[in-house]
Amino acid sequence: MNLKDALEGRLTAKETEKLGTSFDIVGSREKAVAIIEVPEELRKKEKIIGEALLRVHKNVVSVLRKSSERRGEFRLREYRLIAGSRNTEVLHRESGCRFLLDPRKTYFSVREGTERERIAKQVKDGEKILVMFGGVAPFAIVIAKNKDTRIYSVEINPEAHKYACENVLLNRVGNRVVPVLGDVREVCKILGQKFDRILMPLPEKAWSFLDMALPCSKPGGVIYLYGFEDKGSKDLEKKAKTAAKKTKTKIRILRKRKVLPYGPGTFKVCLEIKVS
Numbered sequence: 001m002n003l004k005d006a007l008e009g010r011l012t013a014k015e016t017e018k019l020g021t022s023f024d025i026v027g028s029r030e031k032a033v034a035i036i037e038v039p040e041e042l043r044k045k046e047k048i049i050g051e052a053l054l055r056v057h058k059n060v061v062s063v064l065r066k067s068s069e070r071r072g073e074f075r076l077r078e079y080r081l082i083a084g085s086r087n088t089e090v091l092h093r094e095s096g097c098r099f100l101l102d103p104r105k106t107y108f109s110v111r112e113g114t115e116r117e118r119i120a121k122q123v124k125d126g127e128k129i130l131v132m133f134g135g136v137a138p139f140a141i142v143i144a145k146n147k148d149t150r151i152y153s154v155e156i157n158p159e160a161h162k163y164a165c166e167n168v169l170l171n172r173v174g175n176r177v178v179p180v181l182g183d184v185r186e187v188c189k190i191l192g193q194k195f196d197r198i199l200m201p202l203p204e205k206a207w208s209f210l211d212m213a214l215p216c217s218k219p220g221g222v223i224y225l226y227g228f229e230d231k232g233s234k235d236l237e238k239k240a241k242t243a244a245k246k247t248k249t250k251i252r253i254l255r256k257r258k259v260l261p262y263g264p265g266t267f268k269v270c271l272e273i274k275v276s
């Protein structure tokens with residue numbers, strides 16, 4: 001049975017069509033949370049929708065309805081519990097790794113698993129890596145799981161950092177991943193190190209940290225700058241070139257990739273920058 005079937009007789013065909021079929025499930029076969037967007041005009045029926053999701057996915061114990069955009073420094077959004085348990089902490093499985101997290105307290109996107117895999121495949125043994133906006137450390141752990149690396153995963157949200165520490169233990173990568181709590185601007189100064197790769201997964205404003213990232217790169221190092229862009233825009237390239245000029249660093253743009261669609265005509269993109 002799918003969600004559409006479970007809603008038959010409870011929502012009209014028009015309402016079901018309006019709801020769509022897209023939702024995220026974060027967690028495992030044992031316990032998961034479903035996250036769904038419910039259009040304004042269906043809010044009166046959100047409980048029915050939540051309960052239908054619980055019936056369809058037996059592993060789902062809580063259904064959260066998105067009730068705000070992502071905002072603030074921690075990039076969190078508000079959710080309304082529309083069905084199931086208040087306890088929304090889950091153990092999410094991805095790429096042979098496990099991530100303990102609570103989507104209400106930390107940023108985490110199940111849709112970015114492919115991107116994490118893609119970056120991990122580029123990494124070679126022996127590299128030193130900085131993940132600037134580390135969250136619960138999914139990038140660092142997916143990379144470190146199969147590579148002999150030293151990775152610092154820096155995060156400013158104490159809740160996300162707490163989960164990052166637990167996830168390092170859960171995945172037995174304690175000798176390769178170091179979670180650090182703090183503002184990356186301060187942490188970079190204290191670490192005073194140079195890296196082979198620097199990941200900047202804060203698409204709203206990662207570019208504004210380039211003045212910090214560029215001097216932290218080894219010659220020949222690669223920076224992964226994430227951003228949101230309209231189709232055809234060259235905005236990120238321009239920002240990278242401006243920061244390079246300001247910091248007197250020589251860079252070469254390797255490539256730009258679309259990571260995920262973000263809105264009509266807008267994409268989350270990754271600009272790969274080689275520092276020479």
Ligand SMILES: C[S@@+](CC[C@H](N)C(=O)[O-])C[C@H]1O[C@@H](n2cnc3c(N)ncnc32)[C@H](O)[C@@H]1O
Nearest residue numbers: 073074107108133134135155156157183184201
């Ligand atoms: C878009 S999320 C990405 C998290 C993680 N990399 C992931 O893929 O799940 C960005 C994260 O950066 C953190 N953050 C924002 N500003 C920061 C700063 N100045 N220093 C360190 N972390 C920061 C936020 O708390 C948030 O968890």
